Amino acid sequence: MTQLLITGAATADGNRTDLFVRDGVFAPPSEAGADVERIDADGLLALPGLVDLHTHLREPGREDAETVATGTAAAARGGFTAVHAMANTDPVTDTAEAAEYVLGLGEREGHCQVVPVGAVTKGLAGEELAELGLMATSRARVRMFSDDGRCVSDSLLMRRALTYARTYGGVIAQHSQDPRLAGPGACCHESEISGRLGLPGWPSQAESVIVARDVQLAELAGARLHVCHVSTAESVDVIRWAKRRGIAVTAEVTPHHLLLDTPLVEGFDTTFKVNPPLRTSEHLEAVREALADGTIDAVATDHAPHARQDKDHPFDIALPGMLGLEQALAVVAEVMVNTGRMDWPTLVERMSATPARIGRLAGQGRPVAVGEPANLVLVDPAARAVVDGAASASRSRNNPYHGRELPDPVVATIWAGTVTYRR
Ligand code: NCD
Numbered sequence: 307m308t309q310l311l312i313t314g315a316a317t318a319d320g321n322r323t324d325l326f327v328r329d330g331v332f333a334p335p336s337e338a339g340a341d342v343e344r345i346d347a348d349g350l351l352a353l354p355g356l357v358d359l360h361t362h363l364r365e366p367g368r369e370d371a372e373t374v375a376t377g378t379a380a381a382a383r384g385g386f387t388a389v390h391a392m393a394n395t396d397p398v399t400d401t402a403e404a405a406e407y408v409l410g411l412g413e414r415e416g417h418c419q420v421v422p423v424g425a426v427t428k429g430l431a432g433e434e435l436a437e438l439g440l441m442a443t444s445r446a447r448v449r450m451f452s453d454d455g456r457c458v459s460d461s462l463l464m465r466r467a468l469t470y471a472r473t474y475g476g477v478i479a480q481h482s483q484d485p486r487l488a489g490p491g492a493c494c495h496e497s498e499i500s501g502r503l504g505l506p507g508w509p510s511q512a513e514s515v516i517v518a519r520d521v522q523l524a525e526l527a528g529a530r531l532h533v534c535h536v537s538t539a540e541s542v543d544v545i546r547w548a549k550r551r552g553i554a555v556t557a558e559v560t561p562h563h564l565l566l567d568t569p570l571v572e573g574f575d576t577t578f579k580v581n582p583p584l585r586t587s588e589h590l591e592a593v594r595e596a597l598a599d600g601t602i603d604a605v606a607t608d609h610a611p612h613a614r615q616d617k618d619h620p621f622d623i624a625l626p627g628m629l630g631l632e633q634a635l636a637v638v639a640e641v642m643v644n645t646g647r648m649d650w651p652t653l654v655e656r657m658s659a660t661p662a663r664i665g666r667l668a669g670q671g672r673p674v675a676v677g678e679p680a681n682l683v684l685v686d687p688a689a690r691a692v693v694d695g696a697a698s699a700s701r702s703r704n705n706p707y708h709g710r711e712l713p714d715p716v717v718a719t720i721w722a723g724t725v726t727y728r729r
């Protein structure tokens with residue numbers, strides 16, 4: 307296994323440090339021999355590897371859009387050392403065997419740790435609970451369950467799922483979208499813009515009514531709830547209320563909901579079609595503030611690759627979703643750090659330590675320190691570049707940042723002592 311000496315980097319809080327990577331962990335730099343491989347990290351930040359709670363890797367079933375190999379290569383380029391693989395594959399990850407299959411793909415082909423998410427209901431159909439217990443006690447040790455892409459809208463089923471998940475120390479990650487309020491074909495934030503464009507809209511309340519119901523169900527069940535991709539000011543208010551009340555709720559926001567707003571859909575470019583939809587500036591401000599003050603606990607990418615033939619359609623028919631892994635850190639640095647809303651140690655909390663805790667991942671989200679697992683991203687806080695969507699490691703090209711000037715922070719990623727990306 308690689309031995310690597312990284313010299314001159316600074317930790318998130320600005321302390322200069324040399325790092326020696328040996329046998330997958332950080333060892334005392336004084337023990338490095340003269341002949342070990344070196345990385346000169348002068349002027350760079352050494353941050354713990356990022357952890358994504360929400361990645362769509364599309365394997366099995368849609369390997370034309372992404373595979374475990376290509377999706378985790380994109381993750382490594384983005385500074386991630388672990389991703390949670392969402393269950394809406396074909397077949398759905400709703401059994402212990404399916405979860406172990408995804409785990410095995412990650413072990414054989416992954417450029418970072420792949421953590422299988424289990425479905426809440428069989429086939430994501432919303433009718434019958436999946437094998438939560440068998441998935442939790444399988445070799446895959448599933449701790450996060452989600453029907454993401456679909457909302458568990460049946461309140462009784464949601465209550466039961468929370469109760470079961472609690473038994474295994476698990477969490478239900480809900481895609482909060484009331485299927486009636488966000489009716490069939492809804493593909494845009496309900497606003498003046500959706501009306502003018504003639505696109506069926508969904509109001510922000512279609513999200514927050516589900517969040518309001520679920521935090522109360524979590525309280526009733528004494529269970530943990532995680533709210534996926536929070537996009538509205540009303541959801542933030544509900545989560546703030548629930549946390550004050552002591553309810554065990556955590557929440558994530560995506561990079562795109564921090565940066566991109568509703569007017570982008572005016573050109574009918576289906577790259578910008580996503581669930582939940584891009585919201586207006588007041589909502590963006592609310593989720594930014596919530597991420598800064600910790601009401602929203604984590605950033606999660608919702609990396610959702612789609613093949614061209616699924617995006618080249620009229621706006622209301624194209625599949626929703628956009629890429630996120632490669633530019634996630636860039637977007638959070640731009641929106642949160644470069645504006646003074648957040649410092650680097652807080653960014654590390656939101657993108658590494660806290661998501662690792664929510665997903666119950668030992669060995670991820672740990673400090674960069676002697677004795678800890680060598681999961682690391684080296685960051686140049688000053689570099690900037692124009693995003694070239696064609697240069698992506700992902701198999702898909704639905705990159706909403708293509709052509710945009712952004713920070714270009716990731717210099718190298720190291721997972722369990724192995725270099726998985728180097729610029
Ligand atoms: C996701 C997908 O494509 O699987 N799409 C999306 O618009 N976000 C599903 C999801 O995260 O809801």
Ligand code: ZN
Nearest residue numbers: 454455481534
């Ligand atoms: Zn979702």
